[in-house]
Amino acid sequence: MKQLNVDVAIIGGGTAGLGAYRAAKAHTNNVVLIEGGPYGTTCARVGCMPSKLLIAAAESVHQIEKAPGFGVHPQGEIRIDGREVMDRIKHERDRFVGFVLESVDEIPTSDKISGYAKFVDGHTLRVDEHTEIHAERIVIATGSRPAYPAVWNELGDRLVVNDDVFDWDDLPEAVAVFGPGVIGLELGQALHRLGVKVKLFGLGGQVGPLTDPQVMAYADKAFKQEFYLDADVKVESMKRLNDSDKVEIQFINHDGELETFVVDYVLAATGRRPNVDKLALENTEIVVDERGVPTADHYTLQTSVENIFIAGDASNQIPLLHEAADQGKIAGDNAGRYPDIRSGLRRSPISAVFSDPQIAMVGETYRQLETRLGNCSCFETGEVSFENQGRSRVMLRNQGILHVYGEHGTGRFLGAEMIGPNAEHLAHLLAWAHQNKMTISEMLDMPFYHPVIEEGVRTALRDLNAKLHLGPEMVKHCLDCGPGC
Incomplete structure (x- = not known):
């Protein structure tokens, strides 16, 4: 069996693993990346990108079906060629995967080890039956897989x-x-x-x-x-x-x-489970949660074993690509610079569902606020319906509701949950405000153009500001920015 001694070993070559590899290499050249399956990210291969390609095809059909609502009547029957739909999805999917593989190809062959890793102890990994690696630090970035009965x-x-x-x-x-x-x-x-x-x-x-x-x-x-x-x-x-x-x-x-x-x-589509059950974690002293997933510090990604870090979908934190990228960078950086551990940037939570209407969530959820503040009635909810919102009606996309949450006393924006048109874009504006710890009043001082869907955000913020007793009561049919706001 081949024996290796490295400074950092990273298990998993997906979004988190690749990010961890690059971050660790900034501190030491003695880094290996272990991958048992095909290289490439869940997002590019089977996740966010191919699903958006399917959704884009579906949206094109839906727009044709909606056209009569504008007085536009397409001639003839809509014909959907399933083979052409899937051909485009696979072609573009492979293109996205190709971009990832190009970055993998840039990694020296000597740094890549093919096979499935298991812990022998807190510093030793066995890859299949061909390589044993002694690593000063280890990053677990093994991703997740679908779960069902x-x-x-x-x-x-x-x-x-x-x-x-x-x-x-x-x-x-x-x-x-x-x-x-x-x-x-x-x-x-x-x-x-x-x-x-x-x-x-x-x-x-x-x-x-x-x-x-x-x-x-x-x-x-x-x-x-x-x-x-x-x-x-x-x-x-x-x-x-x-x-x-x-x-x-x-x-x-x-x-x-x-x-x-x-x-x-x-x-x-009943959820995903972290790929940690076959790592032989029992051979380490890592503390795991009730699901058997290693717990880690939110800011450093360090587990209960000081030299082992975890990132991405394999962790007990948020399983989203941008989170996996951030976590990989933090975990890899700390594994590379160990023992000089530093807190990394953790951004405000933001998530989206690309349905129609779209769903999005920002900051603390309603459930989290109920748990943290509910007993003292320390937060309020502002709301707006998109059913009569001007720009939404213009586009015949007037479905949805937005709830924004604010803190009594401070007036600070705490979070939002919504379903509605362009929710992915509204969520970004609100996430930026949340990360900057803005108050509702400060958010209302920002510019709002007319006519745009974002005016609905302003309506919800005005409602919230009034409920927090920090602003005037809502004025029905307010015309300071034009009709239908």
Whole structure:
């Protein structure tokens, strides 16, 4: 077995791992990157980029279908060629993956080790059965994978996860999507708009990542108007039909009746689990949470074992690409400079669901505020509906609600949850304000053009400022910036 001695070993070659590698190399050249699967990020291969390609195709169809609302009537029947849709998705997906692989190719071959790593102890890794590495510091950046009930494996190749969707050569006729979270909402709605028969099922009533009951209720109602959604379904049976590539699902529908839905695929979008269960963590003294995931300091990414750091989806923190990139940089930097550990920049939380209407969340969630401040009634909620907001109505995109949260006494902006048009862009404005620790009054002093959807943000902030007793009461049909604001 080959023996290596290195300063830093990084397990995983995805977004967090590549970021950690580059950061560690700034301090020492003696760094290795261990990867057991294909190089390239979850985002580029099976996540955010291919899903947005599918959504873009679906949006093009939806815009044609909406055209009569403007008095524009496209001639002829809309024809969706599933093979052409999937060809473009795979072609562009491969292009994005190529960019990642180009950066991987720049890494010296001597720094890359192929295989799956396991801990022998807190300083030693065994890669498959060919290499043993003694590392002064280690970064865990092993990513995550889809999770679903094991019994579903009985469906065989009729059970798919989001990773599989983007390898389809054609669009199927019917799909049951389980899990109305980020992935389920995005893929389920996109497939529906592309002509696939879709039913979206969940348990417990959760819709998206939302925690504000009113915003979630609005989302549930809005999506149900477009496609079948039951966020708390009772499934009576789900089985693969004999001698068939079909799955039969029997469930209780909204009318309380037993309904049968026969599909080509069951898409499991029921969450992801960190890839830490096969690392033999029991051979270290790392403290793990109830899920078996190593805990780490939020600012340094250092685990309970001083020389081991963790970053990205493998951690018990936020599983998003921009977070993984930040965490990788922090963990790699600290592994490289150890023992001179430093706190890294942790940005204000921001997340988005690219459904239509879009969902977005910024700063502290409603649930977090209820837990932290609810008992003392220390925060208020300002709101706006986009149903009558001027620019939203102009574009026939007037669906949604925005809730913004502010702190009594200080007037500081605490966070927001929303569903609505251009929510991804509104969330960025609010995230910048949150990171700068702005007050509601300071945010209202910022410029707002007319007519734009952002005027809805101002309306919500004015409502909040009044409830915090820091500003005047809302004036109905305020005209200081034109009609429909």
